Amino acid sequence: MKKEDRLEERNPIEDLLRMDRIPHIWCPGCGIGTVVTSFAEALRKSELDLDKIAILSGIGCTGRVAGYVKLDSMHTTHGRAVPVATGLKLANPELKVVVFSGDGDIAGIGGNHFIHAARRNMDIMIICVNNFNYAMTGGQVAATTPIGANASTAPYGSFEYPFNLPYLAEASGATYVARWTALHLRRVTKSIQEAFAKRGFSFIEVITPCVTLYARRNRLGDGLNLLKYYYEKSEIQHGADTRTLDISYQGKLIVGKFVDIEKPTFLDCMNEHLSKVLEDKYQPYGVSHD
Amino acid sequence: MKADPKGVLTGAHYLDGDFALAEGALAAGCRFFAGYPITPSTETAERFSERIPMVGGIFIQMEDELASIAALIGASWGGKKTMTVTSGPGFSLMMENIGLACMLETPLVIANVQRGGPSTGLPTLTGQQDMMQVKWGSHGDYAIIALSPDSPQECFDLTIEAFNLSEIYRVPAFVMTDECVGHMHEKVIIPAAEEIELVERKWYTGPKDKYLPFKPDKDMIPFMVKVGDGYHFHITGLTHDEKGYPVINAECQDVCVRHLVDKIKMNADKIIKFEEEETDNAEIVVISYGITSRVTTKAIRQARKAGIKVGTIRLITVWPFPEKRINELAKKIKAFVVPEINYGQMVYEVERCAKGQAPAIHVPHCGGWVHDPDDIFNAIKEAAK
Secondary structure, three states, X not given: OOHHHOOOOOOOOHHHEOHHHOOOOOOOOOOXXXXXXHHHHHHHHHOOOHHHEEEEEOOOOHHHHHHHEOOEEEEOOOOOHHHHHHHHHHHOOOOEEEXXXXXXXXXXXXXXXXXXXXXXXXXXXXXXXXXXXXOOOOOEEOOOOOOOOOXXXXXXXXXXXXXXXXXXXXXXXXXXXXXXEOOOHHHHHHHHHHHHOOOOOEEEEEEOOOHHHHHHHOOOOOHHHHHXXXXXXXXXXXXXXXXXXXXXXXXXXXXXXXXXXXXXXXXXXXXHHHHHHHHHHOOOOOOOOO | OEOOHXXXXXXXXXXXXXXXXXXHHHHOOEEEEEEOOOOOOHHHHXXXXXXXXXXXXXXXXXXXXXXXXXXXXXHHHOOOEEEEEEOXXXXXXXXXXXXXXXXXXXXXXXXXXXXXXXXXOXXXXXXXXXXXXXXXXXXXXXXXXXXXXXXXXXXXXXXXXXXXXXXXXOOEEEEEEEHHHHHOEEEEEEOOHHHOXXXXXXXXXXXXXXXXXXXXXXXXXXXXXXXXXXXXXXXXXXXXXXXXXXXXXXXXXXXXXHHHHHHHHOOHHHHOOEEEEOOOOOOEEEEEEOHXXXXXXXXXXXXXXXXXXXXXXXXXXXXXXXXXXXXXXXXHOOEEEEEEOOOOOHHHHHHHHHOOOOOEEEEEOOOOOOOOHXXXXXXXXXXXX
C-alpha cells in the first residue's frame, strides 16, 4: 500500500488535545487515556463553550491530564487542585471547572480539601481516576489500596482499611456521585455529560488499570486481564447505598450512578443568605445585572 | 489607574493594624480573600468578611492555610486581586503553594502578622521571626517582595503598595507585620479613591494562539490572561518553557529559575524603599524595621544625647534587601546595630552586604515583647567605643 493510500493517522479527539505534547507519558494498558477520551467525548456531546471550561490537575499520573487537554489548564501541587479550583470558580463563576486527578491526589494528600469542597457544594466536577496505588512514584500503597493487595511500601500486602470514595463523597455533601471502570467508556462519558449539566459538587470515580505497577506486582496480568476482571466483576447498581461500595481485593466492583440530587451551591447559599440579611445593601455576586 | 471608590473608606479612622490591612486590600481592589483563622491575624479576615458583601467580591474561610493560598492562585488566574493573612504556623503551611505562586508568576498578597515561634510558640505575643522564612521558606530558588509596616497607617499604605508590586512583577508580595502593629490602634487616614494610584498586571491582547504565559516582555515580566478568555493556555508547577509546557532538563531549569530570581533582582532599585536619617557623618547606623524601628527611636535619642553620631535606616522593603546602600555605608561607618525580635535573621543580610567593612552587631530579642530601648542604646554605646 502506498503511503498516500493509507488512512490519515489522526487521533479522533485531536482537536481537544495538545498535539505538540503527544506522545503522552502513560504506559501501554493504562486506563487514564481512555478516561480522557470519554471526557473529550462528553465535551463534544455537551456542546459547551470550550472557552469557559477549565481543567485542573494535581500531581501523579492522572495529574498529567491537564497538560494534554487543550483547554485553559492548570497543573498544580499535590492534592491542592481542588482548592485552586474553588478559587478559580469563585473568581469567575461562569466557568465550568473540572478537577481531573488520581486517587492519591484527591483522597490521599488532598482528602481534606475534597471533603470540604463537597461540604460547601462548590460547583465543580471531580473526575478521580482510581488505580489503587501511587503509580507515578512506583506503586506505593494508597488510601484506596484494597486489603491484601501488594504495593511497594506494603510488600507483605496492605492491611489498612481503604476509602470507599462514593460513600465519602456522598457523606461530605456531593450532589452527584458515580463510579465506573475504564471499561465503561460510554457510561463514563454519560456521567461526565450529566455532571456538566448539573450545578453542584459532582464526583465521578473511574477504576482504572495500572498495568506497570499495581497489576504486575500483584501478578494480575496485562491490561486485557484487568479489563476482563472489570467485565466479570463489575455490577451496575444505580442508586446503590454508598455504604455498601467497599472494594475488596479482586472482589466485586459495584458501579453506577449513586447520587443525583439538587441542592443550592456555595454561591447560591451565599447570595441567598446575604440578600436576606443585608437586603438592598448586598448586590448578589456572580449574577449579571442587565 | 485610580482606586474604585466602592472599596475605599475615605476618612480618618481609629483602626488596628489588622483592620488596616483589610482596608488597604479593599482600597487596592482586592475582591477575593481566602483565609483560615489564626492569632494574631484573624481580625483582618473578620474585617474583610464584614466589608466585602457591600463592596462586591468573595470572602471564603478555607479548611486550612494550604487551601487558602491555593484558592488565591486559582482566583488570581480567574482575574481577581487576591489576599490572605496568617501568622507563623499558617505561614509554614503556605510555603508549598508560595512556591507554586512564584513558579506560575501569580500576583497575590500575603500578610503575615508575626508571632513568636517556632511551632505554636507565642500565639498572642509578638515576633519578627519569619523574616528569613518569607525569603527562603519554600523549596528551590525563587524571589519574592516583602514589605514591613511600622504602624496601622503603614499597614494600609503598604498593603496597597504590595498589591501594586505584586501586579507589576507578577510575584507574590508579602506584608510582614507583627502582633504589636497588628493589634495597635492608631489613627489611619484613608485618602479619597482618586488619590490612590493602582497598577494592574499587564493583560495580553494579541492573537489568541500566540499567547505565551511565561515569555518575558522587555521589562522581564510576562503578560497575563484570565482563565475563560479563550486562550486555552497551560501552566504547570513543573519546570516549564515560555509556553508553560513542562521541560524536564537542566537547560530549561536554568532559564526558568534565573528568570524567577532575576526579574526581581534586576528591578530591585525600583522596588526597594527605606527611610534613611542622619547617616552623613554617622559612626553607627541602626538598621531596623516594623515595630522595632519605633522602639529604636528612644534608643537613638539617648545615644545622640550621649554624643554618639547615630544614623538610621528603617527598612520598608525588606526583600529585596537594600544591598548597595548597606555596602556603601559599611565603607564609612564604625558599625551597624541591628535590633530585631528574633535570635538573628536580617542581621545576617546586613553582615553579608557589609562584606567585612563594618561589623553588624545584633540586638536579639526572642519574641514575646518588644526590646527594652536601653538594650539597643547599650549596643550602640558598645559599638561606638
